[in-house]
Amino acid sequence: xxxxxxxxxxxxxxxxxxxxxxxxxxxxxxxxxxxxxxxxxxxxxxxxxxxxxxxxxxxxxxxxxxxxxxxxxxxxxxxxxxxxxxxxxxxxxxxxxxxxxxxxxxxxxxxxxxxxxxxxxxxxxxxxxxxxxxxxxxxxxxxxxxxxxxxxxxxxxxxxxxxxxxxxxxxxxxxxxxxxxxxxxxxxxxxxxxxxxxxxxxxxxxxxxxxxxxxxxxxxxxxxxxxxxxxxxxxxxxxxxxxxxxxxxxxxxxxxxxxxxxxxxxxxxxxxxxxxxxxxxxxxxxxxxxxxxxxxxxxxxxxxxxxxxxxxxxxxxxxxxxxxxxxxxxxxxxxxxxxxxxxxxxxxxxxxxxxxxxxxxxxxxxxxxxxxxxxxxxxxxxxxxxxxxxxxxxxxxxxxxxxxxxxxxxxxxxxxxxxxxxxxxxxxxxxxxxxxxxxxxxxxxxxxxxxxxxxxxxxxxxxxxxxxxxxxxxxxxxxxxxxxxxxxxxxxxxxxxxxxxxxxxxxxxxxxxxxxxxxxxxxxxxxxxxxxxxxxxxxxxxxxxxxxxxxxxxxxxxxxxxxxxxxxxxxxxxxxxxxxxxxxxxxxxxxxxxxxxxxxxxxxxxxxxxxxxxxxx
Numbered sequence: 001x002x003x004x005x006x007x008x009x010x011x012x013x014x015x016x017x018x019x020x021x022x023x024x025x026x027x028x029x030x031x032x033x034x035x036x037x038x039x040x041x042x043x044x045x046x047x048x049x050x051x052x053x054x055x056x057x058x059x060x061x062x063x064x065x066x067x068x069x070x071x072x073x074x075x076x077x078x079x080x081x082x083x084x085x086x087x088x089x090x091x092x093x094x095x096x097x098x099x100x101x102x103x104x105x106x107x108x109x110x111x112x113x114x115x116x117x118x119x120x121x122x123x124x125x126x127x128x129x130x131x132x133x134x135x136x137x138x139x140x141x142x143x144x145x146x147x148x149x150x151x152x153x154x155x156x157x158x159x160x161x162x163x164x165x166x167x168x169x170x171x172x173x174x175x176x177x178x179x180x181x182x183x184x185x186x187x188x189x190x191x192x193x194x195x196x197x198x199x200x201x202x203x204x205x206x207x208x209x210x211x212x213x214x215x216x217x218x219x220x221x222x223x224x225x226x227x228x229x230x231x232x233x234x235x236x237x238x239x240x241x242x243x244x245x246x247x248x249x250x251x252x253x254x255x256x257x258x259x260x261x262x263x264x265x266x267x268x269x270x271x272x273x274x275x276x277x278x279x280x281x282x283x284x285x286x287x288x289x290x291x292x293x294x295x296x297x298x299x300x301x302x303x304x305x306x307x308x309x310x311x312x313x314x315x316x317x318x319x320x321x322x323x324x325x326x327x328x329x330x331x332x333x334x335x336x337x338x339x340x341x342x343x344x345x346x347x348x349x350x351x352x353x354x355x356x357x358x359x360x361x362x363x364x365x366x367x368x369x370x371x372x373x374x375x376x377x378x379x380x381x382x383x384x385x386x387x388x389x390x391x392x393x394x395x396x397x398x399x400x401x402x403x404x405x406x407x408x409x410x411x412x413x414x415x416x417x418x419x420x421x422x423x424x425x426x427x428x429x430x431x432x433x434x435x436x437x438x439x440x441x442x443x444x445x446x447x448x449x450x451x452x453x454x455x456x457x458x459x460x461x462x463x464x465x466x467x468x469x470x471x472x473x474x475x476x477x478x479x480x481x482x483x484x485x486x487x488x489x490x491x492x493x494x495x496x497x498x499x500x501x502x503x504x505x506x507x508x509x510x511x512x513x514x515x516x517x518x519x520x521x522x523x524x525x526x527x528x529x530x531x532x533x534x535x536x537x538x539x540x541x542x543x544x545x546x547x548x549x550x551x552x553x554x555x556x557x558x559x560x561x562x563x564x565x566x567x568x569x570x571x572x573x574x575x576x577x578x579x580x581x582x583x584x585x586x587x588x589x590x591x592x593x594x595x596x597x598x599x600x601x602x603x604x605x606x607x608x609x610x611x612x613x614x615x616x617x
Contacts, residue, residue, distance in 0.1 A: 049241035050572045052545065053262070054559070055254035056245050057269030057412050059222045061443070063202040065184035066138075066145045071270065071459050071560050072245065074148075076225060078564050079243070080210035081184035084113055084132065084167075089565040090553040092462035094179040098127065098211075099167070108174045108506065113167040118234045119211050121187045127211045129161035134188035136169070143478070144198030149183045150485060151469035155503065174504045176511055180463035182562075187211070213238050213568040222247055239571045249412060249440070251276070255539075258286065264544040267559035269412045270295070270459075271537040274344035285543040290346060291555040292357045293459075293536040294562075297350065297415070299333070299407075299423075299529045300456040301326055305449025305489045306476065313480040314449020317405060319387060319397055326526040327371055328381035329453075332426045334373045335531050342418045346537055350530035352519040354464055357533070360508070361464055363516040365523055379430055395431040404433030408445060408454035411438045416455045419531070447483060456488065456528065461562050465503065468518055472496050488527060495521045536560070546571040 062068040065077045082098040099113040119127040136159040138145045139152075146153070158170040169178070190209045194200045202208060208216040213233045218226035225245040229238040246263060248254035255276050257263045266272065271293070272280075280286050302316030319325045335349045348356060351364035365371075382388070387395045387403065394402035407423065409416040420436040427434050437451070445451050458467050469475060470487040473496055477484030495518060502514040522528060536557035540548070549569040550556035558566045 050239070050574075051242040051244060052240040052264050052567065052570055052572075053244045053246055054265045054267065054567075055248050055257055055263040056267055056559075057248060057251050057254065059247055060203075060219070060225060063208070063216065063219060063225075064197070064200055065148070065186060065202075066197050067147050067201065069148050075560055076216070076227070076245070077184045078212065078561075079214040079227060079567060080208065080212045080216050081186060082119060082127070082211050083184060084181055085179050087462050087551075087562045089549050089551045089556075089561070089563060092552060092562065098132065098185055102179060104178070109171045111169045111171070111178050113169070115165045115167055116234065117165055120232055120234075121190075121209050121211050122207065122215045122230055122232070123187075123190075123209045125187070125189065126164070127185070127187070128164040129167040130164065131188045132167050132185045133159045133161040134192065135183065135185050138191070138197070139183070142197050144196060147198065147483060147485070149466075151466060151472075151475070152177065152181050152183050154474065174506060176503055176506050177463055177465045180461070180465065182461060182463075182466065185211075213564050214243055217242075222249075235568070238568050239575060240567075243567050251412065251414065255280065258539060258541065259283065261285075261541060261544070263541075265538065265540040265559070267538050269410075269414070270560065271346075271534055272539060273414050274346055274537075277346070277537055277539070280539050285541050286539055287542050288537070288539045289550070289558060290535050290537050291550065291557055292348075292355075293534050293557060294355055294357055294461075294560075295457050295459045295534055295536075296353065296355055296530045297347070297532040297534050298456045299330075299453055299531060300488045301329075301453050301527050302449060302451055303489050303491075303527045305480075306491070307479045307482070307484075308473070308476045309479055311480055314451075316449060317397070317403070317452045319385075319403060320405075320452060322385050323526050324381045324385040325387065328378040328385070328430070329427065329432075330371045330526065330529040331374045331378035331381065332430055333423070333529060333531060334426065336373070337422065338419055338531055342415055342422075343532060343534060347532040347534040350532045352516075353522050353528070353530060354460055354467070354515075354519060355533040358460060358462065358464065360512045361515050361519075363519040365520070369523075371526075371529070375426070375429060382430060389431045393431050394433070402433060403431075404435055405452040406435050406437050408442045408451045409436045409438035410442060410455060411440050413455070415534075419455070447477075449489065454488075458487070459560055464515060468499055468502070468515065471522065472499050490522075490525065490527050492521065492525060495525075542573070544573055546573045546575055 056072055058070055058072045060073050061070045062073060065081060068074055068077060084097055084099040085094045086097040088095045098115060098119055100116050102111060102113045104111050115129040115132065121127055136153055136156060139150060140156055155172050155175050156169060157172045160168050162168060187209050203219050206217050210216065213230055213235065214227035215230050217228045224247060227243045229241050231237045248257070251269050254263065254266050255272070258266045277288050277290065280288050301320045302314065304312060304316055304321055305314035306312045339345065339347050339349050352362060354361045354363070356362045382395060387397065390396050397403050407420060409420055417438060424434040442454065446454060460467050470485055471490040473491040475484050475486040476489065476491060477486070498514055498518045498521060502511050502518065505511040505514060538559050548558060549565040550558055551561040551563065551565055
């Protein structure tokens, strides 16, 4: 699963690579056409509007910011709605968003935000502190509204708006994420009319009222999302008049559309494969961007799905409840081979839970603790656990039947299929069968707990709180019939204690140390095996896009950012170079010299969430 912008595709579907160098490249580009029933050559629309079309391999799970967790969906919400704060595209530090400043009380239990007075909703009404207070209070009092981002308000005691530009949040205990509340603020006068937040998807009436750089103007499930530039956006209007995300189930078809000029940008699923990157390298008017990503690519085991009420459900294989079995399986995964043969070097070998791109939080096991590739040790552990081979060389379970694990796989992600083939070989040598269940929708069986293992991945935000929260007991569904925020049904008391400590720790160094202890605990539990940190590999037409911002500025990604910088800053190729934006943010893409691109996918899995199976931000 994936992202919060990290999001995931409700379960699943978050990389630092030593890069040889980067060259700043100014992109030249033509105009993309609006989405049409039949493919068209990208060009200026008939009415002269400049349209930027982005090919994506992930569909929208919900257009409600209270429900969405996939990367594509949460990325769209960053374009539609302002958050209290944003992340600087250069180095990810917190900067003003809807709030211009934020200050804690001496005991850090009361935070006061100054809300800007120059932000308006697209229907002309002012965006005020009352909108923010209503958004948070709704999440605090309505479980449906807390589905996607409830972890951010779990520690809130009271939220008020004493005036239109003053927001006050009172906490139960200190909370270190108060400058990183990745929650879209919605207009109270629109959303207070919603009766059931667990069902409302925000996808029937257009345009949708927002105050971000773009306004949602059209949507067709599994086809497209269309947004128009918000001319009254306080930071300045986008240069493109329209932005269209067009869905392609077949990634090769998306790459072909880029070649033909039918789309301006291709992100992949979530990245381009090495073969696709190679095929585009040197093509006329096409540039490949290959940079360290913010995702992790993992294999997750079913730990025994259960709800907060203690009721168990699903049908995960009982052998996976034995840590020795989990460790054996991971000992039989050759990560180096995955990096070399699947990602072809466009990724870094996986270790801890958070990618090396976030160096303050990056953790890796010591040499003596690392679950290094060792098939002989894997076989020994399985024997020790009592899962020995029968006369046919097959490992048998306690029921005497040969073990075959069901592995959930994203049908749109070629990496899942490729790694799955290796698992069939490696685990087959151990006497264990593997059945790849490659589905368009892995969310349903994931939430139902009807799987044994699954390919998992999240896009991580600069503040890792969200991706850490999805493994707490509090993230479990209330009952088997409910949907929780959990990624993989992990519930561990020691991990929860560490989570509470990091959330209350304001000292950056001390907090980072606690986060690393959490990663260590996840590693020891053995329910997740991070195999790789994929690069962000994407491509665009330089005859349609003149310039665009990467994040971070040096060797960063364009798609799935922690913010709206790329699409807001994009300049059409035929632009005269003038600018009416109110930001000094650079709009030159940092391109890694001499590098290809890689493949992977996730939630336009940004990160706040993961698209567990499809990936979240």
